Amino acid sequence: MHSISFVPMQVAVIKPDNFTPTVIQQTDDYLYAEFQSPTFGFIDDVEFWFPANKQKDGICEYRSASRIGESDGDINRKRIKAIRLELEKKGWKSIGYS
Numbered sequence: 001m002h003s004i005s006f007v008p009m010q011v012a013v014i015k016p017d018n019f020t021p022t023v024i025q026q027t028d029d030y031l032y033a034e035f036q037s038p039t040f041g042f043i044d045d046v047e048f049w050f051p052a053n054k055q056k057d058g059i060c061e062y063r064s065a066s067r068i069g070e071s072d073g074d075i076n077r078k079r080i081k082a083i084r085l086e087l088e089k090k091g092w093k094s095i096g097y098s
Helices: 004-013 052-057 075-089
Strands: 020-026 030-036 043-049 061-066
Touching: 043 075, 061 075
Parallel strands: none
Antiparallel strands: 020 030, 030 043, 043 061
16 A cells, blocks of 8 residues: 555656646645646646545545636646656556546
8 A cells, every 4th residue: 555645746746748736735645736837827736535445455536627717738637647657656556547
């Protein structure tokens, strides 16, 4: 099982499309970060949740979403994929969309 304490380090170094990440909130089972676009300053929200009843299975739920606009040019998908790939290098297993 992996600890949530490792996730902020990965979030802080991954910058798809040069969005700047900032960890806003972290608890024992939750991480909330904001990614700011370099061009217009738009903020995207990224969350990771480690449900207590699923931690023994190493389950982490996540989402990445734009605050405004109808299209994000797939940046949220790219961001989550980049984070997932970095975590996989550290031994995490990933199930979901590629």
